[in-house]
Amino acid sequence: MEKSLNWREFIITRAIKASGYSAIVFVALIFFFLIREGAPTLGEVDLSTLLNVRWYPIEDMFGILPLITGSLVVTIGAMLIAFPLGIGTAVYIAEIAPRWMREILKPLVELLGGLPSVVLGFLGILLVSPFLRVFLDLPTGLTAFTGSLLLGGIAVPTIVSVAEDALDAVPRAYREGAWALGATRWQTIWRVTLPAAKSGVLTAVMLGIGRAIGETMTVMMVTGNAPVLAIKLGSLFSPVRTMTATIAAEMGEVANGSVHYHTLFFIGMVLFLISLGVNIAASSVVFRAKKRAERILS
Amino acid sequence: MKRLLTLNRHLTERIGFTAITLLAMVTVLPIVGTIIYILIQGAPAISLEFLTGFPRNGMREGGIFPAIIGTLYLALGTSIFSVPLGIAAAIYLSEYASDTPLTRTIRIAIINLAGIPSVVYGLFGLGLFVLFLNFGTSILAASLTLSIMTLPVIISTAEEALRAVPQSFRTVSISLGATRWQTIRRIVLKEALPGILTGVILGLERAVGETAPILFTGAAFFLPKLPGSPFDATMALPYHLFVISTQVPEMPIQIQYGTALVLLAFVLTMNLIATVIRSRARARRQW
Amino acid sequence: MNKIIIESLSLQYSDGTESLRDVSLDIRQNAVTVLFGPAGGGKSTLLRCLNRLNDLTEVKSSAGRILIDGENILDPQIDVIALRRKVGMVFARPVPLPMSIRENIIYGLELAGEKRRAKLDEAVERSLKLAALWDEVKDRLDAPAIALSGGQQQRVCLARVLALQPEIILLDEPTSGLDPISTGKVEAALQELKKDYTIVLVPHSVQQAGRTADYAAFFLQGELVEYGEGKSIFTAPKEKKTEDYITGRFG
Numbered sequence: 029m030e031k032s033l034n035w036r037e038f039i040i041t042r043a044i045k046a047s048g049y050s051a052i053v054f055v056a057l058i059f060f061f062l063i064r065e066g067a068p069t070l071g072e073v074d075l076s077t078l079l080n081v082r083w084y085p086i087e088d089m090f091g092i093l094p095l096i097t098g099s100l101v102v103t104i105g106a107m108l109i110a111f112p113l114g115i116g117t118a119v120y121i122a123e124i125a126p127r128w129m130r131e132i133l134k135p136l137v138e139l140l141g142g143l144p145s146v147v148l149g150f151l152g153i154l155l156v157s158p159f160l161r162v163f164l165d166l167p168t169g170l171t172a173f174t175g176s177l178l179l180g181g182i183a184v185p186t187i188v189s190v191a192e193d194a195l196d197a198v199p200r201a202y203r204e205g206a207w208a209l210g211a212t213r214w215q216t217i218w219r220v221t222l223p224a225a226k227s228g229v230l231t232a233v234m235l236g237i238g239r240a241i242g243e244t245m246t247v248m249m250v251t252g253n254a255p256v257l258a259i260k261l262g263s264l265f266s267p268v269r270t271m272t273a274t275i276a277a278e279m280g281e282v283a284n285g286s287v288h289y290h291t292l293f294f295i296g297m298v299l300f301l302i303s304l305g306v307n308i309a310a311s312s313v314v315f316r317a318k319k320r321a322e323r324i325l326s
Numbered sequence: 327m328k329r330l331l332t333l334n335r336h337l338t339e340r341i342g343f344t345a346i347t348l349l350a351m352v353t354v355l356p357i358v359g360t361i362i363y364i365l366i367q368g369a370p371a372i373s374l375e376f377l378t379g380f381p382r383n384g385m386r387e388g389g390i391f392p393a394i395i396g397t398l399y400l401a402l403g404t405s406i407f408s409v410p411l412g413i414a415a416a417i418y419l420s421e422y423a424s425d426t427p428l429t430r431t432i433r434i435a436i437i438n439l440a441g442i443p444s445v446v447y448g449l450f451g452l453g454l455f456v457l458f459l460n461f462g463t464s465i466l467a468a469s470l471t472l473s474i475m476t477l478p479v480i481i482s483t484a485e486e487a488l489r490a491v492p493q494s495f496r497t498v499s500i501s502l503g504a505t506r507w508q509t510i511r512r513i514v515l516k517e518a519l520p521g522i523l524t525g526v527i528l529g530l531e532r533a534v535g536e537t538a539p540i541l542f543t544g545a546a547f548f549l550p551k552l553p554g555s556p557f558d559a560t561m562a563l564p565y566h567l568f569v570i571s572t573q574v575p576e577m578p579i580q581i582q583y584g585t586a587l588v589l590l591a592f593v594l595t596m597n598l599i600a601t602v603i604r605s606r607a608r609a610r611r612q613w
Numbered sequence: 614m615n616k617i618i619i620e621s622l623s624l625q626y627s628d629g630t631e632s633l634r635d636v637s638l639d640i641r642q643n644a645v646t647v648l649f650g651p652a653g654g655g656k657s658t659l660l661r662c663l664n665r666l667n668d669l670t671e672v673k674s675s676a677g678r679i680l681i682d683g684e685n686i687l688d689p690q691i692d693v694i695a696l697r698r699k700v701g702m703v704f705a706r707p708v709p710l711p712m713s714i715r716e717n718i719i720y721g722l723e724l725a726g727e728k729r730r731a732k733l734d735e736a737v738e739r740s741l742k743l744a745a746l747w748d749e750v751k752d753r754l755d756a757p758a759i760a761l762s763g764g765q766q767q768r769v770c771l772a773r774v775l776a777l778q779p780e781i782i783l784l785d786e787p788t789s790g791l792d793p794i795s796t797g798k799v800e801a802a803l804q805e806l807k808k809d810y811t812i813v814l815v816p817h818s819v820q821q822a823g824r825t826a827d828y829a830a831f832f833l834q835g836e837l838v839e840y841g842e843g844k845s846i847f848t849a850p851k852e853k854k855t856e857d858y859i860t861g862r863f864g
Binding site for chain 2: 036037040041043044045047048049050051052054055057058061062064065112113114116117119120121124125133135136137138139140142143144145146147149150151153154155181184188212213214215217235238239241242243244245249272275276279280284292293296299300303304306307308310311
């Protein structure tokens with residue numbers, strides 16, 4: 029009996045360890061398949077074509093610049109909205125709200141994070157874009173700004189939860205110290221608590237950016253899907269097309285192995301690398317902050 | 327002068343607090359508004375026929391039964407793969423791994439998995455499952471893709487739940503002659519179960535609502551009958567909502583809202599269950 | 614007769630905290646041996662070596678041997694599970710496992726593969742009686758153990774160890790969280806138990822050391838300063854350091 033127990037234990041332990049490594053395997057696999065299907069583009073499409081301003085696959089024009097700028101415009105717009113709302117809400121929940129309010133707000137924000145992006149896109153089409161068209165007197169309501177508005181909503185829960193954790197982690201003694209020196213709660217928040225949670229807040233914003241740049245369905249449904257180079261100020265209020273939306277909209281209709289197919293994977297590879305960069309940067313900020321805290325405390 | 331200054335400080339605080347409170351309300355009220363609005367607009371569409379019937383007349387009439395069933399299949403398929411794997415990985419991180427470069431790499435990999443755009447998961451699923459492994463556009467391929475996407479959510483919540491179990495339970499169990507796995511199975515897992523369950527539901531909630539990862543791996547525009555095997559493609563609620571709100575001209579608005587409501591009901595129910603499990607476990611916990 | 618023979622045992626934790634330096638000590642069968650001294654002296658570390666609980670901690674280096682019934686238990690080849698059944702341990706804070714009183718007691722037996730209901734029932738009664746708890750809990754064995762008072766919980770922990778019928782019982786400040794009455798009950802139980810078991814106790818005070826010790830070992834900063842019969846150590850210590858500690862000059 030003891031023997032069989034040992035065998036079972038051995039096998040289970042092995043299985044658990046193997047599962048532990050699975051995350052690394054999956055990231056590697058994802059990267060591998062993106063390269064496998066995306067890298068051929070570099071041989072098939074001239075670099076000058078790839079870095080052009082025209083995305084018109086039917087005529088073999090694979091300029092990805094308008095898609096990149098499209099993603100950038102929508103994301104920047106989204107962050108302009110999500111940053112104040114997200115940090116404000118986090119400060120409210122962590123520092124100002126009474127307990128009962130906190131108990132209501134936290135699940136609600138979490139719920140927003142769980143709303144399917146296709147539902148937000150749906151509401152965007154039916155409510156937000158008609159409203160914006162009339163309110164801002166635009167030729168169409170399906171613009172980068174519409175996307176930014178909804179993407180802002182999608183990025184907010186990420187920002188709130190990470191930033192609130194960071195604010196919560198600030199030792200109470202810091203606040204009490206500030207109060208003892210005669211600071212008001214408001215001054216304490218601005219001069220003590222927020223600066224102390226700076227790295228967490230920064231991480232929150234970065235993860236929010238990552239979330240916004242990778243969002244697909246909502247932007248595809250509400251940004252009008254026009255692959256136009258978006259570098260003018262007015263671009264925010266005209267239709268654009270993001271990298272994610274391009275993949276989602278066109279992948280279903282391309283022949284496997286075609287140049288267009290490879291290029292879409294290539295765009296996916298760019299997206300993957302962006303999210304990799306954002307996440308590694310975000311986690312290294314946290315890591316550095318932890319190190320600094322350890323130095324201070326020891 | 328001095329009094330004026332204090333007055334000023336308190337005025338600033340009053341204004342500041344009001345502004346922050348307003349910001350929070352601007353964030354939260356639209357969520358509540360959205361849910362109520364969809365509820366009101368969608369409720370009239372809900373009928374037995376809508377929930378159990380097939381779409382007719384180019385989806386402009388009839389029900390959304392195959393999409394509901396498809397979403398259930400995908401949720402089931404996703405949980406078959408991601409739940410055991412996710413929990414096992416969480417056990418590894420919480421119970422076995424020490425702080426080595428390898429462990430840190432695993433953590434970075436999990437953070438990155440969580441950050442990869444959903445449409446990139448779709449591409450990956452297409453490349454690996456649909457084409458390379460030749461599963462075709464199928465429930466299997468879509469479920470596997472969704473599984474990997476939900477993995478980081480399950481791993482991180484489950485790990486947190488496992489770590490919350492007091493270390494002393496483990497020490498005592500080991501001192502009574504238990505092996506590491508016996509300790510995990512009889513004590514740690516049992517105590518962490520509510521937390522793990524919460525994580526699993528939140529992960530599946532995400533899978534149920536996602537569209538982009540299944541676009542090219544398993545979602546079907548329209549099917550006249552239910553899928554018969556894991557190798558068939560399937561309709562799914564989020565994709566169906568996308569289709570009828572963007573691809574079908576002259577789509578009756580009521581059916582659109584009805585579909586959105588059903589999808590929302592799925593997500594809200596899961597969210598509610600997770601919240602209830604978590605708060606009940608917190609209340610009952612003795613350590 | 615010597616049950617445990619410790620031969621020049623040295624140990625250092627990875628984080629550089631509490632450690633042992635070249636400790637040699639023979640522990641007698643059927644007696645209470647007390648390991649005492651100021652905090653950080655290595656008493657708990659030594660205790661945790663005796664059932665290899667230190668395996669759970671990150672140990673930087675260790676040397677020496679511990680023989681129990683002639684077998685070196687620090688040998689990586691030995692059956693650690695069997696060792697821990699033979700060498701039971703009670704901790705400073707009572708840690709009832711999150712289950713009923715009964716389940717707590719039979720936990721170790723079930724792990725050892727015992728399934729017969731009669732055997733388990735008998736073990737529950739026997740060990741609770743030995744731990745002087747039977748009369749207080751016999752009507753509510755299925756109640757959660759956490760619902761008991763601190764003193765009762767600690768006796769459940771003791772009974773849980775006794776259920777396995779070990780040969781050696783290690784107690785790491787088992788009464789540190791208890792009131793004087795509960796403490797008295799535990800100490801009385803120990804005096805009964807030593808007839809059948811070898812007991813190694815880290816007391817939570819010098820007074821307790823004096824009350825309970827058949828043999829006593831004084832530890833200071835990882836080294837064994839003095840070891841001998843309890844009576845002689847507490848009345849006429851040979852070492853100056855021991856005397857200073859016992860009389861309360863430091864500690």
